[in-house]
Amino acid sequence: MQAAPIRIWDIPGGIHPEEHKTESTQRGMEAAPMPSRLILPLQQHIGARAEPVVQVGDTVLKGQLLAEASGMVSCPLHAPTSGTVTAIGPAPYPHASGLEEWAITIEPDGKDQWTELDPVADYSALEPATLTEIIREAGIAGLGGAGFPTAAKLRARPEQKIHTLIINGTECEPYITADDTAMRYKSAEIVAGIEILAHILQPETVLIGIEDNKPEAIEAMRAACEGKAMQVVSFPTKYPSGGEKQLIQILTGKEVPSGGLPADIGMVCQNIGTMIAVHDAVLLGQPLVKRITTLTGAALQRPTNVEALIGTPIHELLAFAGLQADKLYRLVMGGPMMGFTLQSMDAPIVKTTNCLLAGTLEELPPPPVAQPCIRCGFCSEVCPANLLPQQLHWFALGKEYEQLNRLNLFDCIECGACSYVCPSSIPLVQYYRASKAEIRALDLQAHKADHSKQRFEQRQARLQREAEQKELERQQRAEKAARLKAAKEAEAAEASAAPPVSAPDVERVEAQKPSGLSPEQKQLKIAAATAQMALKKAQKQIASNPDNVDLQAQIPVLEQAWKDAQAAFDAAAGDTSVKPTPPPAAAPADDEAKRLKIEAAMARAALKKAERAAGDTPTEEQEKELYALREQVAVAEARLPKDEPAKKPVDENLKKAKVELAMAKAELKKAEKALAANPDDAELQQSIEPLRQRQLEALRALEQAEASSPIPPPERQLVDKKPVDETLRQLKTDMATAKAAFKKAERDVQDARDDGGDIDAAEAQLLNTREALDKAAKAFAEYMSAKETR
Ligand code: SF4
Ligand code: SF4
Structure with missing residues (x-):
């Protein structure tokens, strides 16, 4: 069934330069001879340079991986024939600058022996992602001239549904006939490649755009497309219809937005040569190692199209086409409009080389000297991108990059139509290329500066956070230290201050008891009880800290205070039977006596401490110190009142038993308190009874110690032995x-x-x-x- 004709649209501007196509189409497609060496630059595509995986001296087979892709936008590189790697390093490179580029050089062995290939028998059974990966691994980059990695292009907008696949068979630039030749002689492979791409993208429409100056190609392609879900569309010849955005506009009437991609409007555009490479990669398992290149120009005796191995030195191909070196004036890679002049014929053809134009002086004369712009406006009329070339030129001269961006410089496809028509012979495109390069460099610089700024700010923020954290921790430590200090001070104050039970508390307890005492007697009784409690507390503390000199000094004072208070109460109550209370008159109550007692106690404590420090074998210094301290003790005791004993005897067993009992009581009390707060705690419940038992045993031990103590009763402190209720x-x-x-x-x-x-x-x-x-x-x-x- 005949497909409905597709409507075509016109594009703005455009020119009609001499075509010079027929010179190279007379000999069909020829196979280029095996070159003497192959130079394979690592950078043959847009994106990151490939990384070599072979070394000098390695023997390689045709199709073997030489360098792997080094990023998402990158392409691997394969050996175009079997042979030996003879060099990896800078080598001649096809670029306007004439600079060298890193390359792998292979010396062919003449066998042209393939490595093991892995063709796909039924690609329709594979997932699109798998096929895209096969295309990526085959090292396919756009063969139309730009060299963008094909797999990366297929993944450019994964979220955008592609509804139209456009195959670019326009080849609008003069002299170039590589795609024309491919369509004439490889239409079946091209259609197979298109079908594979259609399987990957699942588009609703597949269009093959061909200018009407290629009737043989149109016929061959239409024949190959017969019965397929794709349509060949022919349209009038005009330069530059082959621009991606221009072809989309011609075939669909839609414009790709400024700065956008065809995928943004649901379209993908691929080159004819790329379709052959896709066919070879999927159905034959062959990576991209060859391409069709046009050899043309009046300096060649037999212009032609050759299928040549990538990496073939240009001079060998030109020799094959009968180069007349004496006629050669300028050698151009690409066409006369968008191509560039080569500095050396030693450079190889690469994946993007669609044409080598060996022009004579008459054919490619040097450009006339540029004249000032006369503002004729011709450049604007021919611009296919609707730009203002004259203003772009003006701002490019002044390096006003903001203005250039405002005028959409980056929409310029560098077709050269404006330069072609300029009566002042101004090389407009060269200005645009230079300005684009400078803007890209500045953008890169700004991006790097932004990145550095971000990193700097992030570092500053991190340092600030760390400083704040440190300050917070310092404050917490200071607060903790202050709390500990306060607690210690409070503890020390409690230890050295008055008894823990305040007089009002004692008064309250005593007042609750029905005693029958007069208010005055009650006061005296409370004072005696308070003094006794203070004494007991001090004794308890000194039991656990016997070296404390201050406490040692307090004991006699507190003891005397209690005895005085008790004696006063006994006197008021008319009861003098309380044993521990000596008659007030007999006690050395005066201040001088107290002071002497304290001095003697302190001297004894100091002596005891020094004796402990000296041990059994005191040094000479310690002997002297001990002698001095003993002297002090003797003097202090000699000054004591005659009715007081010089030194109270101490029963160590009794003292130890008292300490043990105090500790047992304290532990039991602590456990009971904890149990009151956590009555359900089984562990606490179980701990109570053993502690009670311990306290009971300590009490019995104390009773025994008291019974066996040699100290006469007045010298001992009797324990309250009331039975436990x-x-x-x-x-x-x-x-x-x-x-x-x-x-x-x-x-x-x-x-x-x-x-x-x-x-x-x-x-x-x-x-x-x-x-x-x-x-x-x-x-x-x-x-x-x-x-x-x-
Ligand atoms: S074509 Fe040349 S001379 Fe004419 S306006 Fe453009 S830049 Fe100026
Ligand atoms: S080179 Fe750029 S500015 Fe000149 S005509 Fe082509 S697209 Fe327009």
């Missing part, structure tokens, strides 16, 4: 437990209110604990009342 202890524990449970229930109610928990359940628990606490308090009160009555 277990019932009272249990009642107290029950009350503490109930109180802790009640407190916890109160917190639970508050938490339930704050967090939206089960308030009813929490309040019910609070009620239960309240009742338990009331019950425990009542039991305690009743027991105490009954005890006092007894």
